[in-house]
Amino acid sequence: MNERVLLVNPPAEVVRECYDTPNYPAIGIAYVAGYLQRHDVDVSVVDGKLARHTLAQTIDEIVTTNPRVLGLTAMTHMIATAHKIAIAVRERSPDTVIVLGGFHGSFLPEQTLREFPAFNYVVVGEGELAFLEFVQAVFAGSNPAEIQGVASRTAAPTPDEFAVRLNGRGKLTDHLDEVGMPAWDLFPRAEMYPIMTQRGCPFGCNFCSRPYGRTVRQRTPAHVVAELRRSVEEYGCKHVDLYDETFTVRRDYVASLCDAICDAGLDEKLSFWSYVHANTVDLPTAKKMKRAGFREVGFGVESGNPEIMKQMKKGVTREDVHRAADIFRKAGLKFAAYFIIGHPNETKKSALDTIDLAVKLNPDSVAFGIMTPYPGTEVWDMAKRGEGGYRMLSMRWEDFNKQIGSALELENLSRRQMEMLQLRGYLTVYLKNFRLRELYEAVAINRKRITFILKKILSKTRRTASSSWLERKRPQPAMNG
Numbered sequence: 001m002n003e004r005v006l007l008v009n010p011p012a013e014v015v016r017e018c019y020d021t022p023n024y025p026a027i028g029i030a031y032v033a034g035y036l037q038r039h040d041v042d043v044s045v046v047d048g049k050l051a052r053h054t055l056a057q058t059i060d061e062i063v064t065t066n067p068r069v070l071g072l073t074a075m076t077h078m079i080a081t082a083h084k085i086a087i088a089v090r091e092r093s094p095d096t097v098i099v100l101g102g103f104h105g106s107f108l109p110e111q112t113l114r115e116f117p118a119f120n121y122v123v124v125g126e127g128e129l130a131f132l133e134f135v136q137a138v139f140a141g142s143n144p145a146e147i148q149g150v151a152s153r154t155a156a157p158t159p160d161e162f163a164v165r166l167n168g169r170g171k172l173t174d175h176l177d178e179v180g181m182p183a184w185d186l187f188p189r190a191e192m193y194p195i196m197t198q199r200g201c202p203f204g205c206n207f208c209s210r211p212y213g214r215t216v217r218q219r220t221p222a223h224v225v226a227e228l229r230r231s232v233e234e235y236g237c238k239h240v241d242l243y244d245e246t247f248t249v250r251r252d253y254v255a256s257l258c259d260a261i262c263d264a265g266l267d268e269k270l271s272f273w274s275y276v277h278a279n280t281v282d283l284p285t286a287k288k289m290k291r292a293g294f295r296e297v298g299f300g301v302e303s304g305n306p307e308i309m310k311q312m313k314k315g316v317t318r319e320d321v322h323r324a325a326d327i328f329r330k331a332g333l334k335f336a337a338y339f340i341i342g343h344p345n346e347t348k349k350s351a352l353d354t355i356d357l358a359v360k361l362n363p364d365s366v367a368f369g370i371m372t373p374y375p376g377t378e379v380w381d382m383a384k385r386g387e388g389g390y391r392m393l394s395m396r397w398e399d400f401n402k403q404i405g406s407a408l409e410l411e412n413l414s415r416r417q418m419e420m421l422q423l424r425g426y427l428t429v430y431l432k433n434f435r436l437r438e439l440y441e442a443v444a445i446n447r448k449r450i451t452f453i454l455k456k457i458l459s460k461t462r463r464t465a466s467s468s469w470l471e472r473k474r475p476q477p478a479m480n481g
């Protein structure tokens, strides 16, 4: 029996938005692969999205590699595709142990094992330590179900009567440098190599699942700089996106990292982008970031209605948001602002407050998402119970997408009204600020997504809450996760 491990990022079955054809590799499996490599495991990667594979090509490559352990990653909207891969691999390579990791399984491990029979195990939470122990147990012939962070089915009299054994979340390390660096050498060449300098976010937004918890753990600036240098020297990288949930959460850390980037001369070789939170930025920090090569930052404003801003628990007010925008402008940083239509108890009036704030902020780029109840969030719990005015429209996981999904609507705002408001938001920000050329460019970049949204708005045969619940296509998750 071989001792090969293969990690896979499923391809998009239909290309609808920019995330389906990324110019960057999948960072989650890259970290896990890097950790296995450092522990002498024979590991390889298929990044179906970066390689622009079809589903069939991805499956063929997996079967040809014939791994002993196959690890698939999936966000909620990708879970059905990951399962199609697992079914095909199970048929053609029945001895392969198939493991799911990533955001969806981490928040609904039990439901996932019940709903998707072709996954043998789910690794819950951060994968590096748990998955290494997992593959070592499989290779040694011992029972991987014992490992912390591994969810499994228990033996059962019939395939449908199993119980699920949960062993908590994967072990964490406080010393993030020990996790190592992503194994970019296993991926096809990319244009952009993202980085994470820290994990965790202290804020409490009701629509976010905070996969790394509320305690923030940082890598040392020296370790981050070594990775950036590697991205430049070995991969010809010129731009880096930071995937930290809130880069500026500790300003002293930002200052030392920016100094270390400048000392290493990387400010002249790289440009950077990061997520920030309106209340964690001040002018000296923004200026330091600018000096270190940051060109743009993105921050969640989410709503422009004071009541909703309070209820969503991000801890920001309209004043905070305006102050942050001023700071970015003074520091010479471009900024993107992100908004959501469809907060709990949202009305047309509160959504128009949001669009109004977006117009006034006039950010360099803007996104209006429609609320999606991701597992592990407060909004998920509310939507399950029908609170906050929510009505679930679909439990097809592929509908769980903020830009092009159809998961829910509100008593006060139908899905179509929310989609119209989303479109209105995008148009108004550009038109009211006389930014016609940028509007044209944004439409050109997002034409597939826009066509998809327009088709939905114009479609006569739309789902309604009652019909979609009856039209379920596969065994229905009990929404009890």
Ligand code: B12
Residues within 6 Å of the ligand: 007, 019, 020, 026, 027, 028, 029, 031, 032, 070, 071, 072, 073, 074, 075, 076, 077, 099, 100, 101, 102, 103, 104, 106, 107, 123, 125, 126, 127, 128, 131, 196, 201, 207, 208, 209, 210, 211, 212, 242, 243, 244, 245, 374, 375, 400, 401, 402, 403, 404
């Ligand atoms: C950076 C970020 C982005 C970036 C890059 C995302 C990416 N990695 O591809 C961008 C801007 C592109 C993005 C886009 C989207 N994002 Co986003 N994003 C984030 C953010 C801030 C950090 C995620 C991240 O990259 N972490 C770093 C890596 C290392 O983590 P990881 O992939 O989870 O991997 C670890 C474990 O999960 C595990 N693991 C992962 N895979 C596997 C596989 C195996 C076999 C094993 C054993 C372990 C394992 O081990 C890894 C290392 O510890 C989170 C918010 C947050 N608070 O964390 C949201 C978040 C991940 N995003 C989310 C969403 C919904 C989206 C979008 C779908 C938005 C939309 N359009 O509707 C898109 C889809 C993107 C896509 N890839 O298809 C949700 C996901 C929720 C869910 N249940 O799916 C999150 C959690 C925010 C939320 N609302 O709660 N996002």
Ligand code: SF4
Residues within 6 Å of the ligand: 201, 202, 203, 204, 205, 208, 209, 210, 245, 246, 277, 300, 314
């Ligand atoms: S600030 Fe961002 S990462 Fe943190 S909880 Fe809110 S949405 Fe999630």
